[in-house]
Amino acid sequence: MASSGLQLLGFFLSLVGLAATVGATLLVEWKKQYQGKTHRIFEGLWMSCSGNERTTCEYHQYLLKLPREVQATRAVMLISVFLSTVALMVSTVGMKCTRFMDGKPESKSITAMIGGIMFMVSGILTIIITSWYVKVIVDINQESSQLQSFEFGNAVFVSWAGGLLTVAGGAFLGCRTCSQSQTTGSMISNNHLLPPKEGPRSNYV
Template sequence: MASSGLQIVGFLLSLTGVCATIAATFMVEWEKRFQVKELTYEGLWMSCISTTETTTCEIYDSVLKLPTEIQATRLVMVASLFFAALGLIISVFGMKCTRFMDAMPQGKGNAAVTGGILFILSGLLTFIITSWYAGRIVQLNQAAHHLQNKEFGHAVFVSWAGGLFTALGGVLLSLRRCWGSKSSTESIGTSHLLSTTNSKSNYV
């Protein structure tokens, strides 16, 4: 029961991380740029210009015209979500609280571990590309004019949290297999000891 509860905690952590990653991917506040009378937000899919009166958003028309950091971040975030989706599906089949693959305990455990590994991969991709994007913003900010200061948007912090939770949940799902195997070994050893003791007592 303890390993099953830990498995559920790992799955819920990863699920929370995936939700945060999805939100960050489509948020427009990846970068904030302050100018004299307006505030510009740049996301992976659109940009918005906010003034004291109105806010106007525009979807990016051409991918090739986008800056390198936006193109790369968009690609890696989509790949991260793809691996996370696979992890969600596979881990559901491998969790003890579900009825899938009950006739194949070994395969069920392997499915849980595979789902955990996919979550770890997804979380690492999200965390690494977000850190790279943040580093690019710092570099561009140092070279920019002092009237066009750039800052991290809320999406950067949401993405960092999403990657961390996704990877942490994947680690818990993967380690559960090791702990489960250890418990099974101890159970087998105990049963063997009891059977040996009982067989000896029959000779008395």
């Protein structure tokens, strides 16, 4: 049951990581700027918001006119969400607690491992693109002569957390060594329970 517990833990972590990644993709606060004490400007991957106590938001109209960091981050985050969604379905088939492929334990273990690897790739993509986005914002601020420059917002931290949780969950799901050791141990114990085979009886006393 140890490997089943690890798989459930990995599945739960990956699910939370996927939810955090989706949330970060939709959040508007990827970068922020404060003008004075009350006026705020937020920019996300899909829209920008500005205002004082009451903010107004509008969607980005032209994709090609967006900054390169927004275009690249939006594309990679969507790829990451898609990959995690596919990994979620693959992992469900390969987990020990499901009824799929019960007669093929080896194929079931490989399927769970593939789902875990896909989760890890998805999380690594999220971490890389978020770190690159932060680096671009920092570089722009260093080169800018404006007194009030943009800072990265809360969506960046949510994205980092989602990527780390997805990688951790994928690592637990892909722990095929634990699954193999449990399978081998159960086979050995079953062999001990089987009665020994009797040889051919001799007619001589």
